[in-house]
Amino acid sequence: MTVAGDDVSRSRPEVRTRSGSLRGSLEAGVAVFRGIPFAEPPVGALRFAAPRAVRGWSGVREAVAFGPPPPQGGHFGMDALARETVGEDWLTVNVWSPDPGPGAGLPVLVWIQGGAYTIGMSGLPEYDGGRLARDGGVVVVTFNYRVGPEGFGQIEGAPANRGLLDQIAALEWVRDHITAFGGDPDRVTVFGQSAGGGSVAALLAAPGAAGLFGRAVAQSAQGTFFAPELAADITGACAAELGLRATVADLSGVAPHRLAAAGDAVGAEAARHGGRWGKPALRSVTFSPVVDGAALSVTPWQALTAGAGRDIDLLVGHTRHEQRLLTALDGLLGQVGEDVAAQTLDAFAPGPDGARAYRDAHPEAGPDELHELVLSDWLFRMPTLHLAEAQAAAGGRVHAYELTWPAAPGMDGVLGACHGLDVPLVFGNLDRGQPAALIGTAPEAEDLSAAMRAAWTSFAAQGDPGWPAYDRDRRLVRLFDAAPTVTAYPEERSRLIWRDHAFPVLPLLQRGNPEGQIPGR
Structure with a gap:
């Protein structure tokens, strides 16, 4: 300098x-x-x-x-x-x-x-x-x-x-x-x-x-x-x-x-x-990485299972209510009826019995929650968890977390721990940019942000964010909340529903293929 x-x-x-x-x-x-x-x-x-x-x-x-x-x-x-x-x-x-x-x-x-x-x-x-x-x-x-x-x-x-x-x-x-x-x-x-x-x-x-x-x-x-x-x-x-x-x-x-x-x-x-x-x-997902045989020959889960990340320290995690902000942006927060929930479960739950598995695992859940759960799991939560599972199965080192602190306390926590809430907390930018609106004026946000920043920078420096590595027996994860704790992965019901799902390459379907139809349309 x-x-x-x-x-x-x-x-x-x-x-x-x-x-x-x-x-x-x-x-x-x-x-x-x-x-x-x-x-x-x-x-x-x-x-x-x-x-x-x-x-x-x-x-x-x-x-x-x-x-x-x-x-x-x-x-x-x-x-x-x-x-x-x-x-x-x-x-x-x-x-x-x-x-x-x-x-x-x-x-x-x-x-x-x-x-x-x-x-x-x-x-x-x-x-x-x-x-x-x-x-x-x-x-x-x-x-x-x-x-x-x-x-x-x-x-x-x-x-x-x-x-x-x-x-x-x-x-x-x-x-x-x-x-x-x-x-x-x-x-x-x-x-x-x-x-x-x-x-x-x-x-x-x-x-x-x-x-x-x-x-x-x-x-x-x-x-x-x-x-x-x-x-x-x-x-x-x-x-x-x-x-x-x-x-x-x-x-x-x-x-x-x-x-x-x-x-x-x-x-x-x-x-x-x-x-x-x-x-x-x-879900209007029109662009994604392409498994083209050149830049990518297999999916990340296939690669990690085969040991591609065995020498790479990995930290993975998600928020608890990934879908909720997206539902709000769709104008459906609190407005999901049984017909929409049924369509969503039929379309996105894994396997032929996935919709029934969600209802059996969450008998107390109404249409809004079922809609949120399956979309959170399909797009973000279970793909992320499966990275940890694949890395651990191959003998690599991986740490896992879940952000459970609810966003925007001034909105009575209606958005929960939503998608994107982790970004201002990890960077410490609690008063600038669009995601900062999710933080509000909650006094505990500063302490939570400090804890997440310390974990990320410790991981970058030493490969250890400050809690035990994830394994397929105990499945310990760090929960980031007003009072952070370490516990067994809390979304066990979703994990069991998705445990045999491979997250395959998404194909072009033939017209009339039942998997490609839009229920209710």
């Missing part, structure tokens, strides 16, 4: 990387470098291509502003946010370091944001890494990756999983450059939530990511992985919205925001494709 004799120079730390020198800013004692390119802009001839290593530069590059986000869908106004920042350098990283310099040797936490593989940008205030870096003594890295059709559309003439390839390229950048920021490239932990957690799971299975991280944290991992045929059919529908085919030749001339909007249009009408797309259509 360059320290000059005056206050202005001290507030502008500099580092020298292999690509060139960078000048950042000093914020609350943490050196911050934003908008550092890790790959060439994926536009023009490089659009829909695998990421290409960035060229170096001469002189000192200013690194004080986030790079422009990738084109994306309009959920939560993200498309408008993306278009506010002009430029094509979509693939950039940001670094927060409490001790920049090649000799510090600090643990590194690399964050992958979620957003259903359709939205997401690293420059959101909830992902500010300053507090996590400062209080935990770690280097925090965030980055952009391509989403929606740009990143996960199955396009003829283009490699699949371009968003996943971007993530691998960002991790390669960390391996090659993080020493300059005080990080230890041999102590890299990748962590992510929702689609970011699903991405972490995918990276555990991806041969191209081997050796790029030694620890991994999957928070509420999204469990959808597509067959190439399903991904191609969905992307074909997106191209058809524009009167085109899903080929590089046809789509390369389409403005990125128009292609993202076409993805939104297909997502909004996904349910009518249920006969071909099956369960993803019912």
